[in-house]
Amino acid sequence: MISHRPKLGAIPACLAAAALLVFAVQQASAADRAGCRDFEGMMRFQNSSIALCDLRNFAEYTLPTGRITGFDFHTNEAEMEARQDLEGRLTQLLYTVPKGASSAEVFRNYRDYLASAGYRVLYEAKGPDFGAAQGSFFESRGPGGQIIGYSTDQSRYLAAVKDDGAAKTYIALYIVEYDDGYNPEVKVEKGQVVVRLDAVQTGELKNGMVPVSASEIAKRLDTSGQVILSGILFDFNKSQLKPDSRPALDEIAAFLKKDPVRKVYLVGHTDNVGGFDFNMQLSQARADAVVADLISTYGINPARLKGYGAGLLAPIASNATDDGRAKNRRVELIPQ
Incomplete structure (x- = not known):
């Protein structure tokens, strides 16, 4: 007191x-x-x-x-x-x-x-x-x-x-x-x-998201046609990948290497904070950052990957709450 x-x-x-x-x-x-x-x-x-x-x-x-x-x-x-x-x-x-x-x-x-x-x-x-x-x-x-x-x-x-x-x-x-x-x-x-x-x-919090395993990525693509890639993290309002994203990126790369002919889209999504144009650009930059890392770090063939920014156009929750906006900020993997 x-x-x-x-x-x-x-x-x-x-x-x-x-x-x-x-x-x-x-x-x-x-x-x-x-x-x-x-x-x-x-x-x-x-x-x-x-x-x-x-x-x-x-x-x-x-x-x-x-x-x-x-x-x-x-x-x-x-x-x-x-x-x-x-x-x-x-x-x-x-x-x-x-x-x-x-x-x-x-x-x-x-x-x-x-x-x-x-x-x-x-x-x-x-x-x-x-x-x-x-x-x-x-x-x-x-x-x-x-x-x-x-x-x-x-x-x-x-x-x-x-x-x-x-x-x-x-x-x-x-x-x-x-x-x-x-x-x-x-x-x-x-x-x-x-x-x-x-x-x-x-500065003291660790990523609590468990990355989707390589086998689970393959399973979800076959059953639902898309995968939300838990554990892909970015700095606030930026497209720089956080170091804590590495375990999730490891699993994506492992999946792509197990299925060497598979081609995929990496789709970036945002919440609605900041306006339409900003979020479209940010989501594209984040999708491109994932693609670039898979190519440079894991040697994935660039012809197999395509980044796309959907911005705020495909929410999976309400943008009226913090929890909903957090769910909408995501990267998805979709087969080409």
């Missing part, structure tokens, strides 16, 4: 209140939404409770590190002066603070705590300085909805990072004093502080 800084000469009063503060933590835990808990190693503002949460083992995340200058409501994409595109384990928490505290007070306590915990500030802003589209950005992704999207006048924002060897933890802290907006899952009063805390852990 993040406590208020004591005034000089007030130490005895703070010690006397220690038992009450421990009890407050227990009460906050009891009031938390079922299944939600604090981000590991992170403390909360005193007496606050978790109203909503969202946890994902692997997700893409855009961290604002500059003013948010615009927002496209058709694509849910924001324009900003600076950003970091991340991917890793994502924890998103929405806290409600009992009425009486201000957003400035809560923000100051969080900022001081993050500094003491080894986090380095990348960017911070308050109110209109963070941009008119700030509420739309946070409302569109993660828990909270309108109650954080419609209350930007007294907002506070901070982006920070903590290095831990090869791993990093990024924090996006967005704090508002509720003014307007409705969310049926959260009960909040006008003037009450609401905290959105997003934490992204990068």
Whole structure:
């Protein structure tokens, strides 16, 4: 729990209140939404409770590190002066603070705590300085909805990072004093502080996708006419293959070598984030990257391979959710 800084000469009063503060933590835990808990190693503002949460083992995340200058409501994409595109384990928490505290007070306590915990500030802003589209950005992704999207006048924002060897933890802290907006899952009063805390852990996650074996590729081609190639991974919004893709590429090459006359298409697919033209180009580049690697690394005859980018035109899930978009970002193998 993040406590208020004591005034000089007030130490005895703070010690006397220690038992009450421990009890407050227990009460906050009891009031938390079922299944939600604090981000590991992170403390909360005193007496606050978790109203909503969202946890994902692997997700893409855009961290604002500059003013948010615009927002496209058709694509849910924001324009900003600076950003970091991340991917890793994502924890998103929405806290409600009992009425009486201000957003400035809560923000100051969080900022001081993050500094003491080894986090380095990348960017911070308050109110209109963070941009008119700030509420739309946070409302569109993660828990909270309108109650954080419609209350930007007294907002506070901070982006920070903590290095831990090869791993990093990024924090996006967005704090508002509720003014307007409705969310049926959260009960909040006008003037009450609401905290959105997003934490992204990068650099420590291993690919959890099991590649399709060579024999399974052959079987699926015969039975369904196509194979989704689990384990083919790319950098965010790029066509560079990640090293973790190697086991999947090994199996594709083994399949092609066992059936040396087989010709195949490698088809790249994307979600709908970023627009039509961008996704068509990205999917083609990713398909071509797989083809190029099979040729250069495994010596597969180029005449047997053809890359094709389908972009966002053949989704297998809804693009309205992160899980659906993750399923739509894929590479498929189809016989020629």
